Amino acid sequence: MTTPDHQSPASQPPAPTTKDRVYRSPMALVGGVLLLVVVGWLGSDALFQAHGRAPWLALAAMILIVPLVIAFTLRPAVFAGEDRLRVRNPFRVISLPWGEVAALRSGYSNEVVAKSGSKYQLWSVPVSLRARKKAELRRSRAAADAARGGAPTRRAFGFGGTGGFGGAGGADLPAGPTRAETDQVMDDLRELLDRRGAEETAQGEVTVRWAYEVIAPALAGAVLLLILVATG
Structure with missing residues (x-):
């Protein structure tokens, strides 16, 4: 048996x-x-x-x-898996294997570019120019602090108080990331593309389905x- x-x-x-x-x-x-x-x-x-x-x-x-x-x-939502990127926009769902993604671009909007040349906007990852400007200011302030040996720089808001040059009151820029949140999301997606784009399981065809x-x-x-x- x-x-x-x-x-x-x-x-x-x-x-x-x-x-x-x-x-x-x-x-x-x-x-x-x-x-x-x-x-x-x-x-x-x-x-x-x-x-x-x-x-x-x-x-x-x-x-x-x-x-x-x-x-x-x-x-709207973006689903990033090990093998593909799925973009759910208002009226379409686009599924792109990482092997078919040519680039992830950030400008006035965030978009994914397929190797065929087709571009698809990421509705759920909108660009915030205000957040980008604040993050850039934090990054510049951090670089200035590093050049001064770690001494915090201040901005004057009025007279009196302590700190600042000549006794002018000031306040440090609020602590926060030196990269806008949606820009950081795009960095994460690019890292995943670089890591998985050449994998055998991440190959295939781009599919688009109307909602x-x-x-x-x-x-x-x-x-x-x-x-x-x-x-x-």
Whole structure:
């Protein structure tokens, strides 16, 4: 009597070592929730309190507006795995194996460039010029402090107090990162691209899927709203 052979650990497919890193915009999430609350409040008031055609117009407007709010605030996300980058934008989902990523660019927006030349914006990693400027100021201040032997530099805000040149009151720049948060995210993605781009498991084709679950209800709401307005 023979016993069934068991696969050795070496012959079994390797299990994923890490979960995907997920990048989303906290401000967009908060704004989206607040907008949905406002739309729900105003819409429900019109649905149950208004008369005539107003409830139907409110319903059509809600069917149009709610998917769009979700699409531009709650939906966008970037999923960075060991083998691919998945970009979930308002109306599309783009899956790019690392082997097909040519570059990750940062300017007035953050985007991923495929080797085919196609560019895809990272909606969930928006550029903040203000945060970038503050981080640059911190970096310059840190370099100046290092050149002065670690002595903190100060900015004068008025007279009196202690510190500063000539007795002028001052305050150090608030402690914080010397790299804007979204720029740091792009640095992390570039590091992952450099590390995984040549791996065999990170090869494949770029796929793009339209988000019909968002597009269809928004179109339905728009059509219903147009019909109501045209027949009114």
